[in-house]
Amino acid sequence: MNIIKYPTVSEYKKICERPHFDATQLNKVVCGILDDVRCRGDIAVREYCEKFDKACIEDLLVTNAEIEEAYDSVALELRDAIILAHKNIKEFHESQRFESKPVETAPGVVCWQKSVSIEKVGLYIPGGTAPLFSTVLMLATPAKIAGCKEIVLCTPPDREGKVNPAVLVAAKVAGVSKIFKIGGVQAIGAMAYGTESVPKVYKIFGPGNQYVMAAKQQVSLSDVAIDMPAGPSEVCVVADETSNAEFVAADLLSQAEHGVDSQVILICTSEDKVNEVQAEVARQLALLPRKEIAAKTLENSQFVLVEDTHAAMDLSNAYAPEHLIICTKDYNELAGMVVNAGSVFLGEYACESAGDYASGTNHTLPTHGYATTYSGVNLDSYNRKVTFQHLTEEGVRSIGRAVEVMAENEHLDAHRNAMTVRRVKVEGM
Amino acid sequence: MNIIKYPTVSEYKKICERPHFDATQLNKVVCGILDDVRCRGDIAVREYCEKFDKACIEDLLVTNAEIEEAYDSVALELRDAIILAHKNIKEFHESQRFESKPVETAPGVVCWQKSVSIEKVGLYIPGGTAPLFSTVLMLATPAKIAGCKEIVLCTPPDREGKVNPAVLVAAKVAGVSKIFKIGGVQAIGAMAYGTESVPKVYKIFGPGNQYVMAAKQQVSLSDVAIDMPAGPSEVCVVADETSNAEFVAADLLSQAEHGVDSQVILICTSEDKVNEVQAEVARQLALLPRKEIAAKTLENSQFVLVEDTHAAMDLSNAYAPEHLIICTKDYNELAGMVVNAGSVFLGEYACESAGDYASGTNHTLPTHGYATTYSGVNLDSYNRKVTFQHLTEEGVRSIGRAVEVMAENEHLDAHRNAMTVRRVKVEGM
Numbered sequence: 078m079n080i081i082k083y084p085t086v087s088e089y090k091k092i093c094e095r096p097h098f099d100a101t102q103l104n105k106v107v108c109g110i111l112d113d114v115r116c117r118g119d120i121a122v123r124e125y126c127e128k129f130d131k132a133c134i135e136d137l138l139v140t141n142a143e144i145e146e147a148y149d150s151v152a153l154e155l156r157d158a159i160i161l162a163h164k165n166i167k168e169f170h171e172s173q174r175f176e177s178k179p180v181e182t183a184p185g186v187v188c189w190q191k192s193v194s195i196e197k198v199g200l201y202i203p204g205g206t207a208p209l210f211s212t213v214l215m216l217a218t219p220a221k222i223a224g225c226k227e228i229v230l231c232t233p234p235d236r237e238g239k240v241n242p243a244v245l246v247a248a249k250v251a252g253v254s255k256i257f258k259i260g261g262v263q264a265i266g267a268m269a270y271g272t273e274s275v276p277k278v279y280k281i282f283g284p285g286n287q288y289v290m291a292a293k294q295q296v297s298l299s300d301v302a303i304d305m306p307a308g309p310s311e312v313c314v315v316a317d318e319t320s321n322a323e324f325v326a327a328d329l330l331s332q333a334e335h336g337v338d339s340q341v342i343l344i345c346t347s348e349d350k351v352n353e354v355q356a357e358v359a360r361q362l363a364l365l366p367r368k369e370i371a372a373k374t375l376e377n378s379q380f381v382l383v384e385d386t387h388a389a390m391d392l393s394n395a396y397a398p399e400h401l402i403i404c405t406k407d408y409n410e411l412a413g414m415v416v417n418a419g420s421v422f423l424g425e426y427a428c429e430s431a432g433d434y435a436s437g438t439n440h441t442l443p444t445h446g447y448a449t450t451y452s453g454v455n456l457d458s459y460n461r462k463v464t465f466q467h468l469t470e471e472g473v474r475s476i477g478r479a480v481e482v483m484a485e486n487e488h489l490d491a492h493r494n495a496m497t498v499r500r501v502k503v504e505g506m
Numbered sequence: 507m508n509i510i511k512y513p514t515v516s517e518y519k520k521i522c523e524r525p526h527f528d529a530t531q532l533n534k535v536v537c538g539i540l541d542d543v544r545c546r547g548d549i550a551v552r553e554y555c556e557k558f559d560k561a562c563i564e565d566l567l568v569t570n571a572e573i574e575e576a577y578d579s580v581a582l583e584l585r586d587a588i589i590l591a592h593k594n595i596k597e598f599h600e601s602q603r604f605e606s607k608p609v610e611t612a613p614g615v616v617c618w619q620k621s622v623s624i625e626k627v628g629l630y631i632p633g634g635t636a637p638l639f640s641t642v643l644m645l646a647t648p649a650k651i652a653g654c655k656e657i658v659l660c661t662p663p664d665r666e667g668k669v670n671p672a673v674l675v676a677a678k679v680a681g682v683s684k685i686f687k688i689g690g691v692q693a694i695g696a697m698a699y700g701t702e703s704v705p706k707v708y709k710i711f712g713p714g715n716q717y718v719m720a721a722k723q724q725v726s727l728s729d730v731a732i733d734m735p736a737g738p739s740e741v742c743v744v745a746d747e748t749s750n751a752e753f754v755a756a757d758l759l760s761q762a763e764h765g766v767d768s769q770v771i772l773i774c775t776s777e778d779k780v781n782e783v784q785a786e787v788a789r790q791l792a793l794l795p796r797k798e799i800a801a802k803t804l805e806n807s808q809f810v811l812v813e814d815t816h817a818a819m820d821l822s823n824a825y826a827p828e829h830l831i832i833c834t835k836d837y838n839e840l841a842g843m844v845v846n847a848g849s850v851f852l853g854e855y856a857c858e859s860a861g862d863y864a865s866g867t868n869h870t871l872p873t874h875g876y877a878t879t880y881s882g883v884n885l886d887s888y889n890r891k892v893t894f895q896h897l898t899e900e901g902v903r904s905i906g907r908a909v910e911v912m913a914e915n916e917h918l919d920a921h922r923n924a925m926t927v928r929r930v931k932v933e934g935m
Contacts, residue, residue: 154911155911155912155915157908157911158907158908158909158911158912159912161612161905161908162905162908162912164611165611165612165615165905168609168611169609169611169617172607172609173619178601180597180598180601180866182593182594182595182597182598182865182866183590183594183864183865183866186594186860186865186866188598188865188866188867190602190884191844193844193845193846195878195879196845196846196878207916207917207918208915208916209916210912210915210916211912211916243915279878279879280879294727298723299735301879302876302879302880306728321931323927324924324927324928327920327923327924327926327927328924330920330923330924331918331920331921331923331924333920334918334919334920334921335918361920361923365919365920365923366919367919367920371920412894415620415622415892415894416622416625417622417625418892419892419893420892420893420894420895421892421893421894421895422895423894423895423896424896424897424898425928426897426898426899426901426902426928426932427895427896427897427901428924428925428928429921429924430909430913430918430921430922430924430925431615431895431897431901431905431909431925432893432895433909433913433921434905434908434909434912434913434921435612435905435908435909435912436611436612436615436617436895436897436901436905437609437611437612437615437617437895438617438893438894438895439893447731448890448892449624449625449708450624450708450709450730450731450890451731451890452890452891452892453891453893455619455891455893457886457891461877461879461880461881462881462882462884462886463844463847463848463849463850463877463881464848464849464850464861464867464868464882464884465841465844465849465850465852465867466849466850466851466852466856466860466861466865466866466867467852467853467856468853468855468856468860468865469853469855470855472855472856472860472865473855476590476591476594476860476863476864476865478587479586479587479590479591479863479864480587480859480860480862480863480864482583482584482587483584483587483588483591483639483640483863483864484859484862484863486584486637486639486672487636487637487638487639487640488636489636489760489763489764489859490763490794490795490796491756491759491760491762491763491790491794491796491800492760492763492858492859492862492863493859494756494759494760494790494793494794495753495756495757495759495760495857495858495859496857496859496860497756498752498753498756499753499854499855499857502750503855
C-alpha cells in the first residue's frame with residue numbers, strides 16, 4: 078500500500094486518479110456479435126452460447142419446473158437469507174415512491190408530475206465462479222415495485238446448460254417475469270433488439286465483464302437506455318483515532334478481494350491508527366482464501382494521512398467513491414458533508430457488506446468518479462416522470478400574453494398563434 | 507397529410523416509425539474538433555469560433571457590463587414575459603424537491619436517501635435566427651433550485667461577437683454563473699474537458715444541431731453525462747367530435763413550423779372532425795410566415811382515425827410522443843391512461859406553446875420514442891440521490907447472519923469476514 082502523508086489540495090487529483098480502460102478496443106468484436114444477434118436472433122444467440130459458454134441450449138427460457146427445482150435444492154439457511162434481504166430491499170425501495178403534488182403556478186394553470194414505470198426492463202447477471210444472486214435482488218426488487226410489466230433476466234448457463242439455483246431463487250423471490258440462459262454480449266444484444274424468444278426491453282441494468290460493458294455502451298447509443306457507465310468497484314474508508322482497526326482492515330479487504338482492479342483508499346487523521354490498520358490487514362490477509370487477489374489490489378491501495386476529518390471529507394468528495402465508510406467519532410457531522418459518493422456507511426457497525434447484501438440499500442452504484450453525476454440504482458431508475466398541465470379560461474388570461482410575446486421573439490409565429498386563437502375565444506380579442 | 511383509417515394494432519408500428527438519422531457519419535469531424543479542444547483549449551475554441559461563427563472573440567466570457575446592457579436593451583414587455591415564465595417554472599420545479607424519509611428496514615438498521623446537486627453543469631443554447639431564450643429558463647432554473655454551484659452556459663456569438671440580449675436576460679433572471687460566447691462542437695468540448703476559460707462540468711444539457719448532438723453523444727461515452735438522447739420535435743393530438751378544430755389545427759401547425767423533420771400526428775375518433783381540422787390547417791397555413799417549412803412537415807404528418815378514445819390512447823402510448831395534447835371531452839379519464847409521453851396538455855386551452863414557454867413545466871423532453879424510457883428535464887436531472895445507512899449493535903444482530911450466509915454463497919470470504927468481526931464483538935461469537 079502507498080502511504081501518503083498530509084497531501085495538499087493540489088495533490089488530490091493524483092490520489093483520485095483511476096486506471097483508464099478504453100472499451101473502444103473491444104468495439105469491433107462487440108459490434109460484430111450485436112449485429113449478428115440483431116439480424117439472426119435466437120440462432121445467433123445459441124451459436125454464441127455454444128462458442129463462449131460451451132453449452133448447447135435448445136430452450137433459452139428457464140422453465141417453471143427448473144425454478145421450482147432450484148427453490149427446493151438451495152439450503153434453507155440461504156433461502157431464508159435471500160428472503161430477509163429481499164424484505165429489507167423492498168421496504169427501502171418502497172419508501173422511495175413518488176407522490177404527485179399538483180401546483181397552481183398561475184391562476185388557472187395547474188401542473189403536476191406523474192411517475193410511470195418503464196414498461197420493459199432487462200437485467201443482466203454475470204455467471205462465473207461467484208453467482209451474483211444478490212444483484213438479482215438489487216435489480217429486480219425495485220423493478221417489481223415500480224410496476225414494470227416485463228422484467229427480463231439474462232444470465233449465462235454452465236456447461237450442463239443450468240443456471241445457478243440461488244440466482245433462480247432470488248429471481249423468483251424478487252418477481253422476475255422471464256429468465257433466459259444467455260450470457261455475454263449476445264444477452265445484451267438479445268434484450269436490446271429482441272429475438273424470437275427474448276422480448277426487446279427499453280432499459281438494461283446490471284454488471285458484467287468488459288465485453289458486456291462495451292456492449293451496453295454500444296446499444297445505449299441508439300437502442301436502449303442503460304443503468305449507468307461502469308468501472309471497477311471501490312471503497313473509501315474515513316477513520317480517526319477512535320476507529321476499530323480490525324473492522325477497518327476487514328472492510329478494506331472485502332473490497333480488495335473483488336479483483337485486482339478494485340480501488341481501496343483509507344483516509345485517516347491518526348498515524349498510529351494507520352499503522353494499526355496496516356498490521357491488521359497483514360494478519361487478516363493471511364487467512365483469506367482469495368489472498369492473492371486481495372494482496373495484489375492492496376499493492377495499489379492508498380492510505381492517506383490528513384490533518385482532520387474536514388480535510389478527509391474534502392479528499393473523499395474529490396475522489397467520489399462508490400462506497401464510503403465513515404467510522405469516525407463525528408460520523409454524524411461528516412455525513413452532512415458528503416457531496417460525492419454512491420452509498421455511505423455510518424458508524425463502526427455499518428460495514429460495506431451490510432449494504433452489499435441486506436440492509437436494504439442498493440448495491441448497484443456509480444464507480445470511477447461517476448458518483449459526481451449519477452445516482453446508484455433506485456426506484457427512480459425504473460420510472461419516468463411524465464408532466465401534465467391543465468389550463469382553464471383563467472389560465473389563458475394569466476399566461477396567454479406572455480406566451481405570445483415570447484413566441485414572437487423566438488420568431489415562432491405558429492406557436493404564438495396557438496395561444497392567440499384561444500385568447501380570441503376567451504378574451505374576445 | 508396521410509390519412510389512415512381504423513388501423514389494426516399490427517399497423518401501429520408503421521405509424522409510429524421515426525426517420526432514422528445516423529449521427530455516426532458525423533463522428534469523424536466531431537471527434538476531430540473535440541480532440542483539438544481537449545488538447546489546445548481556448549486557442550482551439552477561438553479558431554473554430556472564427557471558422558464557423560465568423561467571429562473573432564478575444565474574451566470568451568460575457569461580461570457583467572454586457573449583461574446589464576442587454577437587460578436595458580430588451581423591450582419591457584419581453585422582460586416581463588421572461589420574468590413571469592421564470593416565476594412559474596421556478597414554482598413548479600421547486601415543488602419537485604425531494605424529502606428524505608429514513609426507514610428502519612430491520613431493528614437497528616436505518617437507511618435513507620439524500621438528494622445532492624451535481625456540482626457543475628453546462629447548458630448549451632443554439633444560436634441562429636431564433637434565439638432560444640426560453641430554453642435558457644428551462645435549463646438554468648432547475649439547476650439553480652437544485653443548488654448546482656457552477657452553472658455554465660455556452661451559446662454562439664453573432665458575427666459582431668455579440669450574444670442575443672434576450673438570451674442574456676433569461677440567463678441573468680435564471681441565475682447562470684458564467685456565460686461563454688462559444689457555439690457548436692467546440693462548446694460541448696470546452697464544457698466536457700474544461701479549458702483555460704471554461705470550467706469542466708459533470709453534465710451537459712440542451713438542444714443543438716446534428717453536430718452538437720453527435721458531440722454530446724461522444725463526450726457522454728467517457729467524460730460527462732448528458733440530459734438525454736436527441737431527435738426532432740414531435741406532437742400528438744388526441745381529439746374527438748367535441749374538439750375545437752381551429753385550436754387543433756393551430757397546435758399541429760405550431761409543431762410543424764419547427765423544421766421539416768418535425769413529427770405531427772392527429773389521432774381522432776370523428777371523421778367529420780378530421781375533415782374540419784384539415785380545412786382549418788389549410789386556412790391557417792396560408793397566413794404563416796414560415797408556411798414553406800410547415801407545409802413540408804405536414805406532407806409527412808399522419809391523421810389517424812380510430813374507433814374510440816381508448817384506441818387513441820393505445821396508439822399514442824405506442825408512439826410515445828414528446829408532446830401529447832388530449833382535447834377530448836373525456837380528457838381527465840384519458841390522462842390516467844398515459845404511459846409513454848414527455849409532457850401532456852389537457853383540455854382545450856392547454857396548447858403546447860403554453861408549456862413551451864410559461865405554464866411552468868419543462869420543455870426539454872424526450873423525442874424519437876425515448877419517452878418510453880426517459881423523463882423530460884426536471885429537478886432530478888440536476889441531483890443525485892446518495893444512500894446512507896446506519897447500523898447499531900442490534901442491527902448487526904438483525905441482519906448479520908444473513909449477510910454472512912449470502913457472502914459465503916457468493917464465495918466472497920472477506921465480505922463475510924467484515925460482518926463476522928462485528929458479530930464477534932456484538933454477540934461474542
